[in-house]
Amino acid sequence: MSVAMIVAVAGLAATGTFLVTSRSLSRIVLGFALLGHAAVLALLASGGRAGDPPIVDGVVTSDTANPLPQALSLTAIVISFGLTLYVLALARRQQMLTGGDLVEDDVEDRRIAAAEDEVAAASDETRAIESHHEDGSGSEDDQRLDPSAGPRADEVNR
Amino acid sequence: MTVVVGLAVVVPLLAAAAVLGVRHRAAVRDLLTLSAMAATTGMAAALLVAVDRDGTVVLRVGGWAPELGIVLVADLFAALILLVASATILVVELFAIGQRRTPAGADPAVVSPILLVLAGGVSLAILTGDLFTLFVAFELILVASYVLLTHQGREAQIRSGMTYVVINLFASTLFLFGVAIVYSATGTVNMALLAERVPELPAATQVGIGLWFLVVFGTKAAIFPLFSWLPDSYPTAPTTITAVFAGLLTKIGVYVLIRFFTLMELEQLGPLLLVVAGLTMIIGVAGALAQDDVKRILSFHVVSQIGYMIMGLGLFTVAGVAGAVLFLVHQIPVKTVMFLAGGLIEDDQGTSALNKVGGLATSKPVIAVLFALPALSLAGLPPFSGFIAKLALADAGMATGAYAIVAVSLVASILTLLSMTKIWIGAFWGEVTPSAVPASSRRSVTVMETAAGLAVAGTIAVAVLAGPLWRMCEQIATDLLLRAPYVTAVLG
Numbered sequence: 001m002s003v004a005m006i007v008a009v010a011g012l013a014a015t016g017t018f019l020v021t022s023r024s025l026s027r028i029v030l031g032f033a034l035l036g037h038a039a040v041l042a043l044l045a046s047g048g049r050a051g052d053p054p055i056v057d058g059v060v061t062s063d064t065a066n067p068l069p070q071a072l073s074l075t076a077i078v079i080s081f082g083l084t085l086y087v088l089a090l091a092r093r094q095q096m097l098t099g100g101d102l103v104e105d106d107v108e109d110r111r112i113a114a115a116e117d118e119v120a121a122a123s124d125e126t127r128a129i130e131s132h133h134e135d136g137s138g139s140e141d142d143q144r145l146d147p148s149a150g151p152r153a154d155e156v157n158r
Numbered sequence: 159m160t161v162v163v164g165l166a167v168v169v170p171l172l173a174a175a176a177v178l179g180v181r182h183r184a185a186v187r188d189l190l191t192l193s194a195m196a197a198t199t200g201m202a203a204a205l206l207v208a209v210d211r212d213g214t215v216v217l218r219v220g221g222w223a224p225e226l227g228i229v230l231v232a233d234l235f236a237a238l239i240l241l242v243a244s245a246t247i248l249v250v251e252l253f254a255i256g257q258r259r260t261p262a263g264a265d266p267a268v269v270s271p272i273l274l275v276l277a278g279g280v281s282l283a284i285l286t287g288d289l290f291t292l293f294v295a296f297e298l299i300l301v302a303s304y305v306l307l308t309h310q311g312r313e314a315q316i317r318s319g320m321t322y323v324v325i326n327l328f329a330s331t332l333f334l335f336g337v338a339i340v341y342s343a344t345g346t347v348n349m350a351l352l353a354e355r356v357p358e359l360p361a362a363t364q365v366g367i368g369l370w371f372l373v374v375f376g377t378k379a380a381i382f383p384l385f386s387w388l389p390d391s392y393p394t395a396p397t398t399i400t401a402v403f404a405g406l407l408t409k410i411g412v413y414v415l416i417r418f419f420t421l422m423e424l425e426q427l428g429p430l431l432l433v434v435a436g437l438t439m440i441i442g443v444a445g446a447l448a449q450d451d452v453k454r455i456l457s458f459h460v461v462s463q464i465g466y467m468i469m470g471l472g473l474f475t476v477a478g479v480a481g482a483v484l485f486l487v488h489q490i491p492v493k494t495v496m497f498l499a500g501g502l503i504e505d506d507q508g509t510s511a512l513n514k515v516g517g518l519a520t521s522k523p524v525i526a527v528l529f530a531l532p533a534l535s536l537a538g539l540p541p542f543s544g545f546i547a548k549l550a551l552a553d554a555g556m557a558t559g560a561y562a563i564v565a566v567s568l569v570a571s572i573l574t575l576l577s578m579t580k581i582w583i584g585a586f587w588g589e590v591t592p593s594a595v596p597a598s599s600r601r602s603v604t605v606m607e608t609a610a611g612l613a614v615a616g617t618i619a620v621a622v623l624a625g626p627l628w629r630m631c632e633q634i635a636t637d638l639l640l641r642a643p644y645v646t647a648v649l650g
Contacts, residue, residue, distance in 0.1 A: 013335075020328060025320070032327055039334035046342035069341060072290050076334055079297050083327055086304060090320055097313045103320060 005045040012038035023102050025091035029084060036080030040073045159208045162201050163217040163230045166240060167281045169198055174274035181267040188255050191270040195248040198277060202241040209237045210630070214647035216287070224348050224648050229287035231350075231648055235483065235634045239413055240284045242490050246405050247277045249613045253498055254398040256605025257505070264396035268309045273402065276302035283410050287648055289340060289347040292414065293333050296378065300326050303407060306399045307391060314394045322391040329377035336370045343367065349421055350648035353641050356422045368424040372431075375418065379411030381468055382438040385461045389445060392460070393453035397501025400453060404460045405494030409486055412467045416482060419471060420638040431472030432563050439465030439570035446577045452500045452510035452585060455577055456493075459536065462570060463489055469563055470551050477554035479635035484550055484628060488543040488620050492532045495613035499529040502606060503585060508595035512581065517590030526586050528610045533582070535617055537575035543620035550628070 012034050019031025047069035052061040095101060173194030180186045209215055214233040218224065232240070254269050279298030286292050304326075308319035341347055343363055344355040356364060373384065380388040388408070392400050419427070442462025449455045467489070470482025502525045503518065504510045519526045535542035548571060555564035620627065637643040 020324065028324060032331070035328070035331045039331050039338070042335055042338035043341070046338040048342075068347075069338075072337065072341075072347075075290070075294065079294070080331075083297075083301070083323075083330075086301070087320075087323060087327070090308065090316060090323060093308075093311060094313075094316050094320065097311075097316060103317075 002045075005041060009038050009041045009045065012041065025087075025094065025101050025103065028103075029087050029091060032080070032087060033084055036076070036084070039080075040076050043069050043073045043076060159205065159212075159215045159232075160217045162205055162208075163215055163232045163285060164219070166198055166201050166205065166244075167230070167278055167285065169194055169201070170274045170281065171278035174271045174278065177271040177274060181271060184266070187266070187270055191251050191274065192248070192255070194274060195244065195251050195277065198281070199241065199244040199248050202237065202244045205232050206234075206237040206241050209234050214643065216647055216650070224287070224350060225346065228291050229348065229350075229648055230282075230285040231287040231644070232285055233634075233637065233644060233647065234630065235413075235417070235638065236284050238483070238487065238630065238634065239409075240281060242487050243280050243284065243406055243410075244277060245616065246490055246494050246613070247273060247280070247402065249609050249616070250398055250402050250405075250494065250498075252612070253401070253501070253606050253609035256602050256609060257396075257398055257501070264306075264398055265309065269306065269396075269398060272302050272305050272309075276306070276402065276406075280406060280410060284413065287349050289337055289349060289352070293330070293337060296333065297330060299407065299410065300330065303403060306402075307395045310396070312394075318391040318394045321387050325377065325387040329374055332370070332377075333374045336367075336374055339370060340367060348648070349417075350645045353421045353423070353645050361426070364422070364424065365426060368419070368422065368427045371418055372415070372427065372434075375411050375415045376434075377411075378408065379415060379464055379468075380408045380461050381434055381464055382441050382461075385438070385442070385464075388461055389449075389454060389457040392457040393451065397453075397497060397504060400457075401494045401497035401501065404456065404497050405490050408460060408464055409467075409490050412464060412471075412482075412486060415468070416471050416479065416486075416638070420474075420479065421641060421644065423641065425474045428472045428474045431468055432560060435465045435468035435472055436563050436566040437465075438462065438468060439566060440573075443570050443573040443577065447573060447580070450512045450584070452503060452512065452515075452581055453497070455581060456496055456500060459496075459574065459577070460493060462574065463493070463536070465570065466548065466551055466567060469567060470554065472563075473554055473558050473560060474639070475554060475558055476632060476635045476639060477550070477557055479638055480628070480631040481547065481550035481554045483631045483634050485547040487627065487631075488535070488547040488617070491613050491616040491620065492535050492544065495528065495532045495610055495617060496536065498606070498610040498613060499525060499532070502528065502603075502610060505603075505606065506595075507591065507593050510585075512584030515585045515591055516588035517586070519586040521590045524607055528607065528614055529586070530582070531614050532617055533578040535621075537578050538571045539575070541621060543617050543624070546621060546624045546628075550631075 016031045016035035016038055019027045019034065022028060047066035051063050051065035054061065054064045054067070091101070173190060177187055177190050180190065205215065209232055214231065217230040219228040219230065251270065251273055254264065254266055257264070276299055279295050279302060283292060283295035283299060286295055304319065304323050307322060308315050337347060340352065343359055344352055346352060346355065356367065377384045392403055395403065439462050442458050442465065446455045446458035446462065449458060467482045467485050470478045470485060500510055503515060506522055506525065507515045509515065535544040538544040538548040548567065552564050552567060
């Protein structure tokens with residue numbers, strides 16, 4: 001395996017992984033394109049040294065390149081091409097629905113955030129009660145305790 | 159019988175193409191879908207009987223030698239799981255046909271053909287004898303699952319679908335790297351040849367290959383700490399689809415893990431597998447306790463139960479692996495029917511949030527029974543299949559002296575029971591809540607309840623047939639750990 005191949009695979013894989021961990025969908029798509037290239041190059045490199053083409057001028061040569069990794073690479077290229085398109089389509093759909101290009105928080109994150117708001121609000125309230133001896137925001141409180149009534153709950157359940 | 163091995167993969171795929179052509183003519187489509195899946199299930203049953211009697215069946219696709227071409231291998235393990243998997247898809251297709259008449263249900267014009275594609279991919283993943291075809295089979299399953307998860311195009315589905323696609327795509331890329339690593343280390347991707355060559359590699363290379371594929375297959379199987387995509391994405395899909403995903407997809411990951419780790423003789427990773435198994439059980443069930451929606455609770459249980467199968471594999475004894483196989487056979491129908499019951503609740507009430515549903519035990523006794531039986535089985539209460547499977551695993555653990563993991567598994571069992579009780583009290587007891595949606599037609603409900611009832615019957619059959627099934631599982635485990643039966647059958 002040549003050093004150039006190793007450097008190329010490592011560079012593509014590192015850049016691809018970095019892009020995939022980003023929050024912007026268009027970067028994720030690009031990241032997968034790069035990761036796919038890295039995987040295909042790794043497959044090619046796994047076949048050993050580069051050799052001659054199998055047939056030259058109608059004569060079968062002896063020192064040929066290993067054809068199996070090339071066949072595997074072709075299959076992998078087709079699959080990663082199709083899936084890149086699919087992710088693009090999903091990103092487009094998300095853009096149509098939300099107008100944004102960012103991966104959104106998952107349900108659990110929102111609930112934890114809502115719970116933290118709740119704790120903060122409750123402590124504010126306690127302070128308020130202590131200073132003014134007021135009561136009355138209890139019903140609002142109950143609503144916020146219910147996770148499905150959070151600010152984005154309608155989007156989650158829709 | 160060799161031709162049947164090929165047909166089990168080809169029939170669902172061809173049927174998918176045909177069903178896609180007639181997808182808007184409901185009667186023809188339903189008939190074609192059901193008969194294709196029934197045919198696949200029948201072939202799997204015939205294969206299981208034949209393999210049990212005459213030994214492993216190997217199909218060399220195109221007549222190529224195993225070093226050069228693709229082989230499909232139906233040993234006892236593959237045939238058993240193939241039967242359970244295709245029967246499960248058949249039941250879910252039936253449920254989907256019933257669900258058509260409700261607006262909340264998935265679009266059958268999409269679901270029927272794509273589920274058939276998924277069935278073809280599952281058959282290929284189970285039967286394939288080489289690593290690269292396994293990659294292709296995984297892609298087939300995943301592409302079908304991407305479409306099933308997102309085809310309704312709602313915002314929540316696109317959001318969680320994106321997470322699902324990105325995680326799985328990344329795992330697939332790692333799989334490709336893994337194939338490259340294995341090929342450069344051994345010069346083959348045929349699993350029987352790998353079984354001969356991997357144990358001869360330097361110890362560090364073996365561990366490296368084992369860890370790499372633990373991450374790849376572990377992501378598909380949703381083991382700790384690679385599971386976080388699952389509880390996020392599964393509940394957003396329509397119920398029929400969640401049922402297939404929960405029942406089958408992670409289990410295919412486990413099947414492949416068991417196959418790969420036994421065949422490559424990666425016993426040195428056993429202790430690591432046990433630690434992962436314990437964490438998966440506890441973290442999964444702890445996640446479930448924190449939830450208050452039926453589908454989300456069940457999704458966390460999918461994760462938790464994976465831990466038991468990994469525990470059986472991690473023991474690397476005949477009893478342990480046999481327990482893992484039995485657990486796999488018990489888990490596929492149980493998980494499916496629990497999600498189908500969740501779907502029936504949703505169909506009836508318009509939601510599956512525990513604080514909005516109540517009193518179903520009096521208003522819908524059929525749903526209550528369809529939920530209660532598999533729930534008790536999932537928690538591992540006698541005389542259900544879950545009890546037998548867990549008993550087998552605990553017994554295997556005690557025999558090896560792995561007391562810590564047995565203790566962890568028992569704690570997780572109790573917590574599972576607690577969480578099932580939570581669903582039961584929340585949804586089935588208490589005051590009867592008025593339904594938020596108009597009732598589905600009588601016929602539609604009957605079809606759905608019949609489908610769920612068939613799956614419950616399947617879980618009870620696992621318990622009733624536990625004797626012969628355990629004998630078969632022990633046979634499977636012995637062959638898997640010996641490795642020679644598989645290798646000689648393929649290379650022969």
